[in-house]
Amino acid sequence: xxxxxxxxxxxxxxxxxxxxxxxxxxxxxxxxxxxxxxxxxxxxxxxxxxxxxxxxxxxxxxxxxxxxxxxxxxxxxxxxxxxxxxxxxxxxxxxxxxxxxxxxxxxxxxxxxxxxxxxxxxxxxxxxxxxxxxxxxxxxxxxxxxxxxxxxxxxxxxxxxxxxxxxxxxxxxxxxxxxxxxxxxxx
Numbered sequence: 001x002x003x004x005x006x007x008x009x010x011x012x013x014x015x016x017x018x019x020x021x022x023x024x025x026x027x028x029x030x031x032x033x034x035x036x037x038x039x040x041x042x043x044x045x046x047x048x049x050x051x052x053x054x055x056x057x058x059x060x061x062x063x064x065x066x067x068x069x070x071x072x073x074x075x076x077x078x079x080x081x082x083x084x085x086x087x088x089x090x091x092x093x094x095x096x097x098x099x100x101x102x103x104x105x106x107x108x109x110x111x112x113x114x115x116x117x118x119x120x121x122x123x124x125x126x127x128x129x130x131x132x133x134x135x136x137x138x139x140x141x142x143x144x145x146x147x148x149x150x151x152x153x154x155x156x157x158x159x160x161x162x163x164x165x166x167x168x169x170x171x172x173x174x175x176x177x178x179x180x181x182x183x184x185x186x187x
Contacts, residue, residue: 027051034058042083043068047091056097064123066186069093079135080118086186087121090129090147095119099135122157124181142177 010016024046031044034054042063044052050071054061056078063069064085072092075081079097097119100110117136125139128147139145139155146162146169155161158177160170 023049023051041065041067045070047071050091060097063087078114079116081121082118083121084123084125084141086124087127088125088187089127089131092130093127094132096133097135124177124186142172142181144172 027044027046030051031042034040034042038058038061040058040061040063045068047070050073052069052071052073053075055074055076058077060080061075061077062081063083064087066085067083067087068089069075070089070091070093073089074093075095077095077097081095081097097117099115099117101113101115102108102110104111104113115135119133119135119137121133121139122141122143124142125145126143127133127145128149130148131145132150133139134150134152137152137155139151140157140159142158143155144160145151145155145166146160148164149162149166150164151161151166155166156168158172158174159168160172161167162169
């Protein structure tokens, strides 16, 4: 009974809408703080609940001109994360730049050593929704990553990758890509 009364009051006061607006305001403030305090160049694009989180030392994170992140993004940048220009992603991106040392003979499942491996993402990369990028990954310029992929290792320029683990399923037309690049046809 009490729950129904509270729900009715909240409904009448439009508390859910107010909460959503405050959440957007706080995400905007967080975006501004990263831009000003850490000189990180990016735009946050809201696509529903989830916001974004940059974990670790933000001084180890950089993002190029024209790039954006979306709702549900988690970037762990202790090992360094560098994202190039005009990077586009769907919601739910996760990037890790550290992992645990499971190759040891002293403890299971892993010991207290943190393995630091930077992630580098090139220019004009498009990443679909719900992608995970693992420590030590380098993604070349013009790469397209399909939604739901788990990416590790080195991904050559202009590759199209998909899957878990992500593998090359195709390539962009390099001549067309270079033409668009040279003519500054950026989105």
